[in-house]
Amino acid sequence: MKRAELVNRIFEKQSFLCVGLDPDLEKIPKHLLESENPVLEFNKAIIEATAPYCVAYKPNLAFFEALGETGMQTFYETLKCIPKSHFVIADAKRGDIGNTSKKYAEAFFEKFDCDALTIAPYMGADSVQPFLGESGKWAVLLALTSNPGADDFEQLPLANGKRLFEEVIDKAMEWGSAEELMFVVGATRPEELKKIRERAPGYFFLIPGVGAQGGNLEEVAAAALTTDCGILVNASRSILYASSGIDFAEKASNEAKAMQVEMAKFLL
């Protein structure tokens, strides 16, 4: 999906919500465990319940791979449940030497036809570039993440005066335009979010960490929203596991709707 189309959808639906699909067998409602493919049933119900209120889905590959050899089949079946109108981010944190990254791009952009893939920057240019340059496909590069470990390397001061994540953003903007590259910036650090917006004014940010990880939507919007929105805010656990009972889909829908209603205020 191209940028203009994504922006249109955001304003039409008055939502910049991305629903993270982290289907955990230990957390999904017990009554689903009797079905043939509990994870697929769960995902399908969550997608149906939340589709009116979000513009994107972010399936997390770890939760599919944890199913073993049938996991990617379930990932594939899950993708088929997502309406064509929604932007799909495969949250896989891939990145390897050039010829291997090319294969990951082939996997997620061609075979699975996702719109975007999250990428880890550690290995540098030739590990990231194979994900750039395909029309309507996106590399979503880790910059400053929402977890405690972000202090270990991402925040380290470099000899050139920048911090590592700032250098990652600066170099990556030389590699890819705002039509093909987004950055992951955690909601748990709103003061940083504002500075990162100044550094990369034209780029979309994928912002995890609202909800279970403690980030606040109003602070995020104040710090990073642009005239064409420029952000996708992800919520996973707070929506998926809003209830562990038979009403899980209804509760997920309510939760997504509540976020959409709050988001609409910022999109006026």
Next chain:
Amino acid sequence: MKRAELVNRIFEKQSFLCVGLDPDLEKIPKHLLESENPVLEFNKAIIEATAPYCVAYKPNLAFFEALGETGMQTFYETLKCIPKSHFVIADAKRGDIGNTSKKYAEAFFEKFDCDALTIAPYMGADSVQPFLGESGKWAVLLALTSNPGADDFEQLPLANGKRLFEEVIDKAMEWGSAEELMFVVGATRPEELKKIRERAPGYFFLIPGVGAQGGNLEEVAAAALTTDCGILVNASRSILYASSGIDFAEKASNEAKAMQVEMAKFLL
């Protein structure tokens, strides 16, 4: 597989060779394309042909994921072809926030029962720690890789005087012992390899880049070999694609054997 067992195997077989399984449909011999699962046939033949000369296999997940929804089934079937005597490194470069990394550990250590998994360090401690602490299981952490992009971030000088990959190694040694943590250090930079060996004398290194990427085995051994070996040298393309004809397995076997014979000289 525990460290003592791995070291025993290395000295018994007089080999520290790891064969990288990067099965590329565009490169495997054409006559295999007629079989039901060409990639599996290819892997099976390569494993049979090289098992006497190597101690480890490193299947590269990108090449399995590029097969689409059946890829992980082929990965699983490939694992079943690897003799129990061999150390298995899933080359997947995973790493995410703690609860997601836990799922990746579950996938590769429990479901697929691999001995080791390659991990990207960018997201810090809580992204790496879920891969540590399981007896006989290993996190193989990216330190200094063999690709050109290593100059972009890994080699960056930090304000504390170290380079990023040195900080990664120092911090990671606080997180994990030499019984559960290895480092990826590219063969293409032997002068660095020697310094990294001084920095992390007790840890195993997984060394890619010998062969197609231009690294030299003698230089690598001189720089990084320890009294209990301490290295696994990976070769992928130079073995897998030694021939594109019907003799591919024989040629792969010859190539692996030649490397083993050279390795034996350094293990005396």
